[in-house]
Amino acid sequence: xxxxxxxxxxxxxxxxxxxxxxxxxxxxxxxxxxxxxxxxxxxxxxxxxxxxxxxxxxxxxxxxxxxxxxxxxxxxxxxxxxxxxxxxxxxxxxxxxxxxxxxxxxxxxxxxxxxxxxxxxxxxxxxxxxxxxxxxxxxxxxxxxxxxxxxxxxxxxxxxxxxxxxxxxxxxxxxxxxxxxxxxxxxxxxxxxxxxxx
Numbered sequence: 502x503x504x505x506x507x508x509x510x511x512x513x514x515x516x517x518x519x520x521x522x523x524x525x526x527x528x529x530x531x532x533x534x535x536x537x538x539x540x541x542x543x544x545x546x547x548x549x550x551x552x553x554x555x556x557x558x559x560x561x562x563x564x565x566x567x568x569x570x571x572x573x574x575x576x577x578x579x580x581x582x583x584x585x586x587x588x589x590x591x592x593x594x595x596x597x598x599x600x601x602x603x604x605x606x607x608x609x610x611x612x613x614x615x616x617x618x619x620x621x622x623x624x625x626x627x628x629x630x631x632x633x634x635x636x637x638x639x640x641x642x643x644x645x646x647x648x649x650x651x652x653x654x655x656x657x658x659x660x661x662x663x664x665x666x667x668x669x670x671x672x673x674x675x676x677x678x679x680x681x682x683x684x685x686x687x688x689x690x691x692x693x694x695x696x697x698x699x
Contacts, residue, residue, distance in 0.1 A: 582694055587619040589698040598642040600655070602626040602633055621645055633657075634665030643671070656697070660685035 590597060597620050601607060605627045611617040622645035626632045629641060643653045650670035657663050663673040664687055675690040684690045691697070 584616065586694040586698050587616060591619050593698075596621050596646045596648070598622045598624060598645055600624045600633065600638050600642040602638075633662045636669055639666055639669055639671060654697075656691075656694075660688050660690075663688045 587597070599607075599611075599620050599622075601623065603625050605625060607625050608617065608623050611620070611623065617623075622642070624638055624641040624645070626638065629637060631637050633639070639650070639655065643650050646653065651672070653671050655663060655666035655671045655673040656676055657666075657673075658676045658678060660675045663675045663685075666673040667688065673688060675685050675688045676694065677684050677690050677692050
């Protein structure tokens with residue numbers, strides 16, 4: 502039986518994509534080498550039905566389910582404060598919108614939680630086709646409210662996104678939820694949503 506032909510001689514460097522698990526010696530003229538090279542291709546270039554496509558899809562689905570579960574847990578934990586603040590602002594006639602890097606069924610989640618009626622619109626990245634800090638996300642929210650950026654207050658727990666909103670002409674504050682967390686130096690900040698209704 503003909504022995505496999507190696508692609509190069511001398512010491513074999515570790516595989517840059519899978520260190521510790523494979524090396525260049527696997528790149529031989531044999532079926533195993535072909536499979537190894539397929540692992541280095543982009544997912545969209547893998548042949549239809551290739552096992553790697555299914556593995557990547559399952560990985561993405563599991564990550565999405567974990568993100569949704571974490572969001573729901575956080576929503577239930579903060580729901581009493583959120584509902585109280587939203588009710589006060591809504592009673593005062595303050596129009597509100599959600600601008601979220603989230604999945605399309607966020608609207609259904611808000612309806613199940615009884616929060617949807619507080620908001621004029623939900624701007625969802627999966628629907629709009631871009632994510633914060635893309636200016637289109639912020640502008641879609643202010644346009645739906647019929648307000649100029651200077652008349653809108655953007656609240657987020659990410660100071661970078663708040664800073665991006667401020668640079669676009671919006672007012673902005675960072676919500677610092679974690680006790681003992683260092684407040685951001687570049688943006689105004691609050692520690693509770695109740696501060697918005699005072």
